[in-house]
Amino acid sequence: MALIGYSRPLATPSVPAHKNQACPAILLLVPWFVLLDAHGHAVGPRVPIDSCHQPQRETLDALQALTLPTVAEKPIRRVASAGSISTGCSQQWKHELAVEAPDRQGLPAGSAQLQAPFRVCIYEVPAGHKDDELPVGDFVRGAVLEKAASAQLCWAVHDQPANSCGAHSTRFAVLMNVDSGDVSYVEMDGCFRVMPSQGGLRQGEQALADLLAKLVA
Numbered sequence: 001m002a003l004i005g006y007s008r009p010l011a012t013p014s015v016p017a018h019k020n021q022a023c024p025a026i027l028l029l030v031p032w033f034v035l036l037d038a039h040g041h042a043v044g045p046r047v048p049i050d051s052c053h054q055p056q057r058e059t060l061d062a063l064q065a066l067t068l069p070t071v072a073e074k075p076i077r078r079v080a081s082a083g084s085i086s087t088g089c090s091q092q093w094k095h096e097l098a099v100e101a102p103d104r105q106g107l108p109a110g111s112a113q114l115q116a117p118f119r120v121c122i123y124e125v126p127a128g129h130k131d132d133e134l135p136v137g138d139f140v141r142g143a144v145l146e147k148a149a150s151a152q153l154c155w156a157v158h159d160q161p162a163n164s165c166g167a168h169s170t171r172f173a174v175l176m177n178v179d180s181g182d183v184s185y186v187e188m189d190g191c192f193r194v195m196p197s198q199g200g201l202r203q204g205e206q207a208l209a210d211l212l213a214k215l216v217a
Helices: 057-064 082-087 096-104 147-156 206-215
Strands: 034-036 092-094 118-124 136-144 171-177 183-187 193-195
Touching (some): 082 136, 136 171
């Protein structure tokens, strides 16, 4: 991006870090840009940082206030399908159950039930990636369930602790409570385990996977 007459916020000195300072656990990224003078000479400026090593607010505000015309566009890859956008599901989701299940295996299943109503998003790990250390699923389909359909899912999940199982799951469902945002997970193949948002690991079954597929057809 090219900026003209944008120097005052960049001339502000950076602020040194303070000892024992508490900082937010976030990282703010500033897009790459250059400054152009009247002769077309470009300079890549240094962005002043605050005591938490974040871009200073004045610089961020100045960048956000700019009106930037589109010079050129080049499609690289699709980041969200029409289906994921219309259902409110992410295009990709990390297979949290596959990652966390080994640490939860053998823990009490607990008595807390899944909390309805749900937005259900179904994902599938691409072939060749099921053995990845952090497998990621691609969006297949999703839906926001009515209360009656959500209740069906709640009743289909039992308190039985998950069985010991080493099978890999390639298809899973993310159940997000539309009110609280709490997220639960269901394996739709492999070990058919269920991981409620409140903790614990429960044993599902093929019937639960079939019900999910039916409700999110």
